[in-house]
Amino acid sequence: MREILQAIVNGILLGGIYSLIAIGLSLIWGVMRIINWAHGAMVMLSMYITFFAYSMFGLDPLIALPLVAVIMFIVGYILQMILVERTLDSPWISRLCATFGLMMLLESLALLFWSSNWRAIPVTYGTWTFCIGGIFISFSRLVAFSLALLMALALHLFLNRTEIGKAIKATAQDREAAALMGINIHNIYRITFGLGLAATGVAGASLMTFYFVFPKVGFPFALTAYIVCVLGGLGKLNGAVLGGLIIGIAQSVSAYLISPEYKMAVSFVIFLAVLYFKPGGIFGGVTE
Amino acid sequence: MQKSNIIFQIQEVSKSFGGVKAVNQVSFQAQGKEIIGLIGPNGAGKTTLFNLITGFLKPDEGQIYFQNRDITNLKPHRICQLGIGRTFQVVRPLSTLTILENIVTAALLRHNNYRDAKEYAIYIAQVMGLASKINKIAGGIPVADKKRLGFAQALATGAKLLLLDEVAAGLNSTEVDEFLNIIRKVSLEGLTIIMVEHVMKAVMNVAGRILVLDHGELIAQGRPEEVTKNEKVIKAYLGDQYKF
């Protein structure tokens, strides 16, 4: 019984990070109707940036985190400007190719420059653990989880309380109407993409407090993020949060009950079930 | 004296969207070779009704029969196979194909091999006045031609009942007259037609019977002269800018 509880707790902690990654993806989809196939690669990129912030400047990942988030925002803004923007009116396969190509490019460049060796940061608090009622909670994972939720909250507030945030929501609902109201659509798109990547920045930096990075690390995270988005409903941010937690728990519990290798298979079964019974996701997002 | 041959029946069909009844207990019948006009103010539920008939939407209640067969819950392609064809309010040609290929795709429903389908498609193109343009890419033709194409495709599927959704919209007077002629011709050859229209001149001139829909309900039905004098109908239209 305790082991299952432990698995659930671990699942929740990891799920928070899934949620954050998924929120970025869901936001980009919700506003621009683009699936960012390079999202996982972006997580990888932010993890490497965090790593080099440590290896070159001795920065602890949690300290580097805000910096990484800002860097990723800028990266997102620029990428949208020079690349993704061009494909907005092209057939969907163009967008698939553009973001997928980006992913391949990033992963292979990472392999080229940084080799396939695993990199990790030996943080001082790496082994700190709390024990509550017999359940062990790792400090780093707890911090990562909290940061993920904080970022999600920040995004929520941003979207609902600020002028730019509301403009983003307006654009997501009806791009032509928003344009008619004087909103600069292209700028909104760039900011949105930047925000989506900033979220991966926070996720990546948080991950570096207890995980390791290598060129293909982003792939399983991306796959899980897609599943989370579908589960919660593409475009629905609170769905992404809930979905992330559910998938985190599902993966953790199934890893314990069956075997770790079947994590993805279990997630995939959930994915299928959602698509079959409730295609709009838990919160019934846009099914198109 | 005409023997009654009811080929289409819709009984107490309703459909709601989030609490709003888009179609409310609508019932009517159609006989072979009839041309029926379906009119009503914007948002009256006309296109929803078409979608219900053609299987793109499932009714919440009620039954729909075609040639004595219950088609209420059938899939769109099945309904088309059984003989109900339609056009869409916003035309949707298969844009990267030529006009001919568009019609051939439709004709393949009744002609299993490509050559026969092509022959038939050329014939239909002639009927619709598209013969000289069959090799033009459907995405780049003017709206009137796209409408002709949609009509041609519905015909080519061998439809016995044709549902036309605002074919006259956006066309000039000559084009509308051309369409009306085709509709009359096609009806004489045995097709039944139900046409949704806002262009009153078009529908009043060609329809034998008019159905009036308002807020999802059938508020009047009868010959064009009767319907135009019907108080309920006039009231429903008051405030709209349609000319009688």
Added chain:
Amino acid sequence: MKKNPLPYNIFFIIFSLIILLLLPIFMKNPYFLDIAITVLLYAFLGNAWNIVGGYCGQASLGHAAYYGIGAYISTILFLKFGISPWIGMIVGAAFAGILAIILGYPSLRMKGPYFVFFTIGFAETIRVLFLTWKWVEGSRGIIIPFQNNPVNFIFFSKIPYYYIILGFLIIGMFITYSISRSKIGKYSIAIREDETMAEALGIDTALYKSYAFAISASLMAVGGTFYAQYVLYIHPNDLMSLNNSVIFMLIAVAGGKGTLFGPLIGSAIIMPLWEYFRATFGGRFAGLGIVFAGSIILIIGTAVPQGIMGILTKIYAKYSISKDNIVGEEK
């Protein structure tokens, strides 16, 4: 799909065919022959993808699963039951086709990105399944002992392999050609263009998508068997990877998806370059090949969605404009 006004000049085709048939005579170097075989194999696989992805518009990124399944079925039947890989190939193709229909069923109603997610997840699940399955040697892969004998579909020289894959490619392209002229093909294209309209025209979209999938998956499986018999070593990560699925799509898209010669052109350009990168730079520089592929995908995605055939079509159309108003006449 742009109406292709290229007349598929019959002389040009015959000429190319003759060159392809005589190639091994001029290419004595087994290394170049290997590249040629790779080009033909991937052209074959790209062509298979094209049936469902290009003509029917269902962009599957999970096709590598069928590729792998074909390879495993024929190999297992061969090594554990002594059945000739030729027969195993047919069995694998049939099995893949049926599997595509059964497993494809839930995906028939999925649209856009959901569908792509599904195909990726599906392939990944199958890959992991094979990795952990002891009976098929899972993560160690299977080595096929070199007992060369035509019945075993194993040959000492590369030349027979060349002609076999050339034959497969010709058959595969012929299948694509026949489909494109048939009801299945026209219906698939309609589904690709506008699924709702297709339904309104009486097309059972679920059925025809299934047909396209089944044919596509079967051909993929055949390719898998060929690979197994050529390389004589199979492993889930080599066969069922997302990378492979992407390459199949890339080859078809770069060459021109929905066109007959697209995959061949795409493969002829991409595979030799890929091979060049792979051979020249090993290890971590293997990344370079993928950098290259990634860049191509990027460029094509943003600038030339119609692929090379699209470019050729435009050029040809410019020269034909003088003829008359008719844009594109199908031969």
